[in-house]
Amino acid sequence: MKDEKTIMKERCNEWGMGFSVMFWAIAAFVVLLLISGIWLAFQPESEFSASLTDTPAGMLAIVRFSGLKEGFLAEFLSEMEFDPGILNEAAGQMPKYVYLAKHFSDVAFGMGITAFLWYLKEIFRNIKWFDKPFIKENSRAVFRMGVAVMVILAARENLFPFLTFIKGIGTQGYDIINFYWLVPGTVFFCLSAVFDYGRVLQQESDETL
DSSP: OOOHHHHHHHHHHHHHHHHHHHHHHHHHHHHHHHHHHHHHHTSOGGGEEEEEEEETTEEEEEEEEOSOOSSHHHHHHSEEEEEEEEEOGGGGGOHHHHHHHHHHHHHHHHHHHHHHHHHHHHHHHHHHHHSOSOSHHHHHHHHHHHHHHHHHHHIIIIIHHHHHHTTTOBOOOOOSSOHHHHHHHHHHHHHHHHHHHHHHHHHHHHHHO
16 A cells, blocks of 8 residues: 555655646747747738727727638637727827737746746746655746746736837836736745755754654
């Protein structure tokens, strides 16, 4: 019969493998987004168009890219729809900029998710290699996960509004710093300190033995 330590170790290995699969899948998707964004940046302005509809909630915008006629990428890249109140009428004059601003904002968000999953899978990998969770590498990984969370939230909420604001085509403001971003990051910073403290206690226990 397996003891509790063996069961927990096997469970950590399973979680580590799961997060590793998630990391590589999302990383591949983000790389695809990045490459497609670079390709889109070199496409002529005439391939992009925007249709704007005035609604009580604000301007509803749909930006289209017609450079691909068929296939998976054509379905994926052909159209972007923006909720009412995000863009103003001036956005209709620069559809390529609007499209690329949203595309690369999504890339930045995806990179943040990828970084978070990287550190998460590294924690479980370290547990497997060192046979214990409280090590310096894990406390650093937890701290960096907090930074990644703040970058994810900032990119998701702020990057696209900022890019449209500087061009005068957006109606939403942006925050230089937001309490909403800091709270989740602070939780991970505290967990990092707990891991570091656990590492010190474990080291003292090992030295005593």
